[in-house]
Amino acid sequence: MIDDIQEESLFEAPAILEQERMVEAILFASAEPVSMREMTKRMPHGVDLPLAIHNIQERYVGRGVQVVRVGDAWAIRTASDLGFLMLRETVETRKLSRAAIETLAIIAYHQPVTRAEIEEIRGVAVSRGTIDQLLELEWVKLGRRKQTPGRPITFVGTDQFLDHFGLENARDLPGLKELRAAGLLENRPVPGTEELLPSDDEDNQQENLFEDKVSDIEENLNN
């Protein structure tokens, strides 16, 4: 007690505005929230720390940064509504991978198609990631389960897919004949292509919505 009085008399406490500046500088430069005790240690004697902190906190109300209490300590933090400034958004355009393109093409031409069927057509396993990517892009979606043993899920194209590729509907997909005419296909159609197409009874039972699409695709492919 006596010490306090003596020290007070030895050192005149800085004006409250000066104390605020000090709190401001300490909070700014510290890598971690600063406790009251720590601040008291670093600041001159006789300061009214709670008042200085209170004033500084008030001063930053509505500003881009805020003086916040973190447990027993204080820190300056970015105002929560401005967090987006700390985020740099970049948009990058990338070509779809070959595997994804092929998978997408098979789904488009053969929909509804199961994963096993896709693999059979591509002749290689389809990674989970490839289908996930197409699902994420919302170019394919899950169709109905196929009425075969194991009731596998099927994949079908989406409206977004049609939209992206500038197609009115799946019927607009160029057929094999056209692909050949465009020089994209040089060989005769593979016998047995039809087998891969959903022409069985069970598929005809699928939504009517699909029926014409499917038969059209089939027609295209058989040409």
Added chain:
Amino acid sequence: MIDDIQEESLFEAPAILEQERMVEAILFASAEPVSMREMTKRMPHGVDLPLAIHNIQERYVGRGVQVVRVGDAWAIRTASDLGFLMLRETVETRKLSRAAIETLAIIAYHQPVTRAEIEEIRGVAVSRGTIDQLLELEWVKLGRRKQTPGRPITFVGTDQFLDHFGLENARDLPGLKELRAAGLLENRPVPGTEELLPSDDEDNQQENLFEDKVSDIEENLNN
């Protein structure tokens, strides 16, 4: 969410107070000076950045932290009179040798300057380690080559140099004007070597060169 804000801003820039808050948040979040370009990239379109920065700078006059200009960038630094409050836990940078300090000053005041010119001014060879030390501190960097025989590389000061010594730009170097007025920053030819120089116009050219130098400094520092 972010898109919304940005899209909105295409039509209406946020109010100036809001812009100030953003500048405040960005500057507070970074230990390094943030260039105008970087700020522009991160802030919504249509902001009046110079005005917002100006206002923010004004706002902090006399506070515990200051908004300072470093070349083409801006930063918040604690007020220098409050340095005593800070914990100096940070590792002291290697004590600079007298040679390093002199070399730094010569580069700062004469930039862009070649090694031979530094040696001419100091009257002694510059050891490799001296310049390396300055390069390592990122206080100097390589400038463009000088268009003289041998096309020697030049050295120039950096933004980190300005930041470290609290200079807005290279024109703020202490005593620069006086030194220039006294002709001490001129490249005076050694008597008896004039023959080696192109012509009498040399002196005029020298002056032009110096003009160039000044703009070079600016340019270098703005990069």
Added chain:
Amino acid sequence: MEEELDISESIAERVASETLIVDVDGFEGPLDLLLMLSRSQKVDLRKISVLELAVQYLKFIEKATELRIELAADYLVMAAWLAFLKSRLLLPPDLTDPGPSGDELASYLAFQLERLEAMRDAAAKLMARDRLGKDRFVRGLTEDLRQRKTINYSANLLDLMQGYARIRTKDDFRPFVMDRDSVLTMEQALERMRGLIGFMGDWTDIASYLPDGWSEDPKKWRSATASTFAASLELAKDGKIEIWQDSIFSPIQIRKRANSD
């Protein structure tokens, strides 16, 4: 007494020479040494007497040499140059000499000294500024700029068609060997049947001639049945076996011809 005095003198001399050694080490080259010597003149560097400075420098070098202090080449070069300058300054100007006059050289040296001193002052001023990390501090609690990359995948109809065409063409080009494991060639069937003919008794369904493991897989079964049938016809043509079917779709039966062999 005199001897004592001599001793003390020599001590003083030794101390002086030791100081000199230390000093030479401390100098940053001859220009620095000259700058130090010039300070004794206590005048503005622009008004300095270069002649006096040259004399002082030469005296210093002379003494250093006497004391066998190793001097860097720089110091000796400067000494030679100053000796030359001294002679120029002392002699009346020779108007026929095309080289620079003593005054020009002297003023250049004065400029060099002034410039070096100015740079030293500037360096001191620079170091005395409020420096970062010493007087001014950066933000302690920085916030990293997070990067969020949005990747837009692109593909056009041509990509899609090419992709599909690639798959379809790939099928056509699939090498024959790839399919061989599920195909029984007629040659293979013939070879197998020739070996079995000897054991043939009465009429037997040709289905029983299929190799083991070829009846389960439909693909293999088809291939094996076809080639076995073709092989049977071949053997019948050769007169090795007889072939018989009692009605459409009923099992085809074969038996070894009695008069073969």
